[in-house]
Each structure stands twice: as structure tokens, then as C-alpha cells.
Amino acid sequence: MAGLMVGADDYVTKPFSPRELSARIGAVLRRGRLPEEGDDEILHFKGLVVDLAGREVKRDDALVTLTTLEFDLLAALASSPRRVFTRDQLLQRVWGWDYFGVDRVVDVHIGNVRKALGDDASDPLFIGTVRGVGYKFVAETR
Numbered sequence: 001m002a003g004l005m006v007g008a009d010d011y012v013t014k015p016f017s018p019r020e021l022s023a024r025i026g027a028v029l030r031r032g033r034l035p036e037e038g039d040d041e042i043l044h045f046k047g048l049v050v051d052l053a054g055r056e057v058k059r060d061d062a063l064v065t066l067t068t069l070e071f072d073l074l075a076a077l078a079s080s081p082r083r084v085f086t087r088d089q090l091l092q093r094v095w096g097w098d099y100f101g102v103d104r105v106v107d108v109h110i111g112n113v114r115k116a117l118g119d120d121a122s123d124p125l126f127i128g129t130v131r132g133v134g135y136k137f138v139a140e141t142r
Contacts, residue, residue, distance in 0.1 A: 010027075012024060043141075044142040045078070046142055048078075048139055052075055052079075057074065057117075059118065064116050065116065066116055070113050070116065073106075074113050076094055077090075077127060077137040081136075081138070081141065082138070084133055084136045085134045090134065090135070114126070114127055125139060126138065
């Protein structure tokens with residue numbers, strides 16, 4: 001119970017069955033996935049279109065050039081508008097569970113995405129900062 005109160009998604013107590021552990025791991029992995037084929041693959045926002053399958057971003061009908069990591073970061077945020085992500089959550093979704101390094105790398109890449117989109121951190125159209133917590137996608141859906 002204490003683990004859930006401090007931020008854990010789930011836990012199992014001993015003894016546990018391997019089937020239950022496998023099912024719980026699968027559930028956690030499904031929560032963090034990007035949409036698959038058949039899901040909504042093109043996200044439309046005011047002034048921005050994110051094509052997840054085609055890995056393209058258009059700002060006011062102009063193609064935006066992003067690196068693979070930058071696209072994945074934007075896709076993670078845009079797939080869950082208004083949801084606040086911590087740096088650790090973004091590291092897990094974009095860089096993977098085995099990333100070893102500092103979480104401030106997220107800040108650098110958020111800055112690069114904002115620059116590519118022409119977004120302003122002080123008055124964001126797309127990516128907002130939640131001070132002391134992380135980031136969220138703030139654009140209005142169309």
C-alpha cells in the first residue's frame with residue numbers, strides 16, 4: 001500500500017504466480033504504448049498536425065523537421081493532451097527503461113522541440129511546463 005502512495009503503478013506480494021506477474025507487466029507496458037495501427041494515427045490540434053504513422057509534424061501546413069527522439073517526445077506528449085508527464089515518465093516512454101543518465105536531457109530535447117515548432121516557453125501554444133513536476137501538451141484539439 002505504501003508503494004502506491006509514493007507513486008508506484010502496481011506491486012505484487014510474495015508468493016506470486018509467474019502468470020500474474022507476466023499479466024501485470026503486460027498491463028503496465030500497454031499503458032505506456034503509442035497508438036497502434038487502427039488507432040487514431042493523425043492527431044489534429046490548432047495550428048499543428050502530428051502524423052504518428054508517417055512520423056511527420058506540420059505547423060500551419062509547413063513540415064517541421066525533428067530528430068527521432070524529438071518526434072517521439074512530441075508524440076508521447078500529444079498522444080495524451082493535458083496530461084502532466086514527469087521527466088522520469090518521459091524518459092521511460094521515449095528513451096526506454098534501460099536509459100542511464102540524467103533526467104535533464106528531457107529539458108534539452110523539449111527546448112529543441114519548442115524551437116522547431118516556434119513555441120515560446122513563457123506563453124506556450126503546444127508544450128507547457130508544470131513547474132516542479134514536468135511537461136504537458138496544451139494545444140487545443142481540432
